[in-house]
Amino acid sequence: MHLLLRGQDFHFEMENICRLFLPDEKIVTLYDTEDDGSFPGLTVTGTLTNEGGKVHLSVRLHIGDTDNTLTDTLPETADKDTCELGMTTLLYRLLCDWLQTSQPWGLVTGVRPVKLLRRLTALHGEEAALSHFRDRLLVSEPKLKRLHTVLHTENELLALSRPDSCSxxxxxxxxxxxxxxxxxxxxxxxxxxxLIPEYVEKLKEELAAVGDMQRKLGLRLETVYFGGGTPTTLSAEMLSELFQVIERHFDLSHVREYTVEAGRPDTVTEEKFRAIAAAGIDRISINPQTLQDPVLQAIGRRHTVEDFYNAFHLARRCGMNNINTDLIAGLPGDTADGFARSLEGIVALKPENVTVHTLCLKRASNLVIRRREDVQKAADTAGMIAYAGDRLTESGYQPYYLYRQSRAIGNQENIGWSVPGKSGLYNVYIMDETHTIFGCGAGAVTKLKQPGSDYLERLFNFKFPYEYIARFDEMLARKERVISFYEQYR
Ligand code: SF4
Incomplete structure (x- = not known):
């Protein structure tokens, strides 16, 4: 499709709105060009002019015989954000009308809607912030209700963090x-x-260096999170060695939560759970994604539903009393009934956390075929997410964190649910960017948070394990920045 921008440059938000409806379309953006009928396929023209003391907005959607235009007028004093919202609203309404659909999250395209709601609440009060989401951003009532609940649950968890906290x-x-x-x-x-043995050795070195910095700076470590990948791919001995380095070098006296993802049931053993328990770690994640064997096969998970149950019961026998299980809505071959059965199976196990994700689509090759399938798939996935919300609420779970991903089927969200008192703190802190997070290992990003402000500075580790090993010294040298970063604020 072609996006023609005239008299304005709201390309980022306008492209994002187009992607909500047409995730597979390649968007070609051109400036100050007219739609003279020569562009193939869909053409959207967004025009902003200043005339007669007013700002005039117009968006035209043109494809074949369809040629629709919506306009709006704003006072001359309208700021850039107001003009941008006006323009994207016209585009949104045209696309809804053309495709006979709407989006559950309306005009919200960012991944952190809770953070936006919190910011608006701080600026204008809760009622005004909710009205903005409902009336200006056109968020559907069920999503707004969920967002509101998450905001309040999260606020309690965020209050635990202090300016000198870190994870x-x-x-x-x-x-x-x-x-x-x-x-x-x-x-x-x-x-x-x-690569694994050498990777673990380098990781121990990095953890020791970062732990020494945390102690030197007197930062309060609140949460530790082993993620990936699948941490339990490592042997029990390797896991224990990593836990011991952390214990020796970090000050763990304030740690409220220590998580190890044991995501794939085909990686866990009693020895590994015992190693995790011996280190005083009680929060783990075991992720079935679905409790339907044919669906597991369809998504290339090389384990069975029985493997998941065995892993879950083994974890309980090894003393794990805070277990998260992930489910995914919208998996290939899954149905509303299949998803409901998976959820029932999970609820019966009474895990402390259940995280319900929406599948994100990879790029499709045939747009027309995909679009027809996608409409049905989006409706089914929306039903699964709504069902999960109702059923988990009835079963005593509360939603405690929520985020969106681009290309999620039907633009549905991901929600972490927990029984009271067992919410995953790290998940909230990383999503809200509440405090500094030290990232160790390949692909990890350290986010240094300026105490008392929203400013973040990022330090990137090399992405792939072979790079991480080969360029380790260079990467560790970058970590020296941690000390000078904090020294500025002393
Ligand atoms: S989705 Fe599968 S392959 Fe990817 S990180 Fe998780 S367990 Fe590993």
Whole structure:
């Protein structure tokens, strides 16, 4: 499609609105060009002019015989944000009308709607912030209600963090095999097995250096999170060695939560759970994604539903009393009934956390075929997410964090649910960017947060394990910035 911008440059938001409806369209943006009928396919023209003491907005949608235009007029004093919102609203309404649909999150395209609601609440009060979401951003009532609940749950968790708080993320970017829908930079064990021992050695070195910095700076470590990949791809001995380095070098006296993702049931053993328990870690994640064997096969997960149940019960026997389980709505081959059965199976196990994700689509090759399928798929996935919300609420869970991802089917969201008192703090802190997060391991990003402000500085580790190992010294040298960053604010 072509997006023609005349008298304005709201390309970022206008492109994002187009992607909500047409995620597979390649968007060609041109400036100060007229739609003279020569562009193939869909053409959208957004024009802003100043005339007679007013700002005039117009958006035209043109494809074949369809040629619709909407206009709006704003006072001359309208600021850039108001003009942008006016323009995107016209575009949104034209696309809704043309495609006979609407979006559950309306004009919200960012991944952190809770953060936006919190910011607007701080500026204008809660009622005004909610009205903005409802009336200006056109967010549907069920999503707004959920957002409001999450805001309040999150506020209690955020209040636990202080200006000198920090968290630690440890990246283990290895998995036994690759799931079809995976978007992470994880290496399969078959391909990267030879790298693992050296990777663990370097990671221990990095953890020791960062731990020493945390102590030196007197920062309060609130949460530790091992993610990936699948951390339990490592042997029990390797996991124990990493836990011991953390214990020796970090001050753990304030840690409220320590999580190890044991995501793939095909990686866990009693020995690994015992190693996790021995280190005093009680929060783990075991992720079935679905409790339907044919769906597991369809997404390339090389484990069965029975493997998941065995892993879950083993974890309980090893003393794990805070378990998260992930489900995904919209998986290929899944149905509303299948998803409901998966959810019932999970609820019966009474995990402390359930995270319900929406599948994100990869780019499709045939737009027309995909679009027809997508409409049905979006409706089914919306039903699954709504069902999960009702059923988990009835079962005593509360939503405590929420985020969106681009290309999620039907523009649905991801929500973390927990029983009271067991919400995953790290998930909230990373999503809200509440305090500094030290990232160790390949692909990890350290986000240094200026105390008392929203300013963040990022330090990137190399993405792939072989780069992480080969250029380790260079990367560790970058970490020196942590000390000078904090020294500015002393
Ligand atoms: S377990 Fe997670 S990180 Fe690993 S391949 Fe599957 S989706 Fe990707």
């Amino acid at each position: 630690l993320y440890v990246s283990i970017p290895f998995c036994p095999t690759r799931c079809d829908y995976c978007s992470f930079v994880s290496q399969t064990v078959q391909r990267a097995a030879s």
